[in-house]
Amino acid sequence: xxxxxxxxxxxxxxSKAVAETIKVCEPKVISAYPITPQTHIxxxxxxxxxxxxxxxxxxxxxxxxxxxxVCLGASAAGARTYTATTSQGLLxxxxxxxxxxxxxxxxxxxxxxxxxxSPLNIxxxxxxxxxxxxxxxxxxxxxDNQEALDLHLQAYRIAEDERVSLPVMVCMDGFLLTHxxxxxxxxxxxxxxxFLPPFKPKYYLNVQNPLTLGSFAEPDKYFEFRYxxxxxxxxxxxxxxxxxxxxxxxxxxxxxxxxxxxxxxxAKIALxxxxxxxxxxxxxxxxxxxxxxxxxxxxxxxTALKNAEKVIILEKAISLGLGSILETEIKNIFxxxxxxxxxxxxxxGLGGRDIPKSSIYDLIYKIENNLPLPDFLDLKLExxxxxxxx
Numbered sequence: 001x002x003x004x005x006x007x008x009x010x011x012x013x014x015s016k017a018v019a020e021t022i023k024v025c026e027p028k029v030i031s032a033y034p035i036t037p038q039t040h041i042x043x044x045x046x047x048x049x050x051x052x053x054x055x056x057x058x059x060x061x062x063x064x065x066x067x068x069x070v071c072l073g074a075s076a077a078g079a080r081t082y083t084a085t086t087s088q089g090l091l092x093x094x095x096x097x098x099x100x101x102x103x104x105x106x107x108x109x110x111x112x113x114x115x116x117x118s119p120l121n122i123x124x125x126x127x128x129x130x131x132x133x134x135x136x137x138x139x140x141x142x143x144d145n146q147e148a149l150d151l152h153l154q155a156y157r158i159a160e161d162e163r164v165s166l167p168v169m170v171c172m173d174g175f176l177l178t179h180x181x182x183x184x185x186x187x188x189x190x191x192x193x194x195f196l197p198p199f200k201p202k203y204y205l206n207v208q209n210p211l212t213l214g215s216f217a218e219p220d221k222y223f224e225f226r227y228x229x230x231x232x233x234x235x236x237x238x239x240x241x242x243x244x245x246x247x248x249x250x251x252x253x254x255x256x257x258x259x260x261x262x263x264x265x266x267a268k269i270a271l272x273x274x275x276x277x278x279x280x281x282x283x284x285x286x287x288x289x290x291x292x293x294x295x296x297x298x299x300x301x302x303t304a305l306k307n308a309e310k311v312i313i314l315e316k317a318i319s320l321g322l323g324s325i326l327e328t329e330i331k332n333i334f335x336x337x338x339x340x341x342x343x344x345x346x347x348x349g350l351g352g353r354d355i356p357k358s359s360i361y362d363l364i365y366k367i368e369n370n371l372p373l374p375d376f377l378d379l380k381l382e383x384x385x386x387x388x389x390x
Contacts, residue, residue: 009185014145014177015040017184018084018110021152023054024192025108027082029074031059031067035089036122037174038112042084064089068096068109075105076213078204080156084110086174088117090128094135100167101136101229103214106159106201107167108152109137113275113316114174115351123352124174125316126275129293130325136229138168138236139294141274145182148172150255153187154243157196161243164236165201166229171293173276175352187251195250233295240292258297261304262287269367270308270341272326277314277348280355285364290326302333305341310367313345314355314377323347323375348377 012020018041022030030049032042049058057074061067064085071081085093090111100107111129115121129139138158142148148170155168172178203211217225237258244257264270267286278289288304290297305311313326322328324345334340346363349355359378366373 009183011181011183012145013040013179013181014148014172015112015179016044017145017149017182017186018152018172018178019044019048020186021149022082022108023048024187024189025082025153025156025196026054026080027056027108028079029057029059029071029081030054030083031061031070031074031081032083032085033061033064033067033089035064035086037114037124037178038084038086038089038110040178041110041112045082064092065096068093068100068107071107071109072096072100072103072105075100075107076103076205078199078201078206080160080199081107082109083107084112086112087114087122087128091116091131094132097132097135097137097167099214102225104165104229104232105167106156106165106199108155108159109167109169110152111169111171112174112178113171121351122174124176124276125350125352126171127317127350129169129171130317130319132169133294136166136233137294138164138166138233138240138292140168140170140240140292141290142170142172142177143276143278143289143291145172145177145180146184147255148177149184149187150247150251150253153192153196154240154247154255156199157243157246158236158239160196160199160201161239162202164232164239166233166236171275176276185253191250195246237292237295237297240295256289256291258290258292258295259300259304260289260291262289264288264304264308266307268307268309269364270305270311272305272311272313272330273315274326275316277316277355280357281314281360283357296329298333301330305330308341311341311343312363312367312373313343314348315345316347316349318347318350344373346374346377353378 048054074081159168241257248254264286269285272288281287327345
């Protein structure tokens, strides 16, 4: 195990911690449009470029659509790139997000998770990144700022691996992480260089060796392109695990891979969540933390929950007209199993609604006593009791 005494523990805002990590990853092109709550990240990076701490082209653009488009072009030309966004900004990028994954470009993007409009809300939930979960990007969710820091370095390693060559979205809860100060251990630059080799893509736009990217695909070929993208995304699970293990060997700490279990071995009740909410649940019954939403870790989740009798999913997102998205996905894992746990998805924390421990205690009490469980945690029905009535 290689350890460095140069690693320093500092009290940093989550946004600054991410910016410090991007700095040592040495992207050649950074492009972003400021939008709360990701603005601090790109502000810090802008200052670093101006100070000469990063030898990169920092591109000021007029929208998030342009920000990801600049990264697409730069990555296609062979440059390591970075951008960040949130909420409506991420949705504005949607058209290009699909192009990026279809072109197999290893761009890294930070999504500072925030509610989407309307009504306007700038606080945290996961509806933005969930909305683009099918765009072909790897999606990794951070529980705290140290994990957010670590995942960004791993994101480049995963994305640029020739077996993957896909974009990676690192999701961190807006304000709860981006604007919160926590002690974090920064990455030693010499070790980063060992962990993350220079970006040397096999295919890129080059006038000396012309090629075509994103060509027209007729019906007799398009199907196969989508299938290949699906397969490489599924197969990226192996590389995500490898990157996590090598990160541990290099930096001396494990930041997890696809999932992480807490006291699930003999737990009859399992709580499932993603992001910073996991920290609130850890002191309670068994907890399953899903770090990778895409690729979806089917087998890993199945193994982790094999002894649970009841699985309760707390989810900061909603599929309007359906409900809990993770409930549907996890039920699918156990669809053909003879012995399947009772699975219940509960929507919580939309628009930054607080999820106090008292609500968790009450929920566990109801589970243990076989009482009816809500579909929505702490929903204020008195605010909408007359909605729709004539």
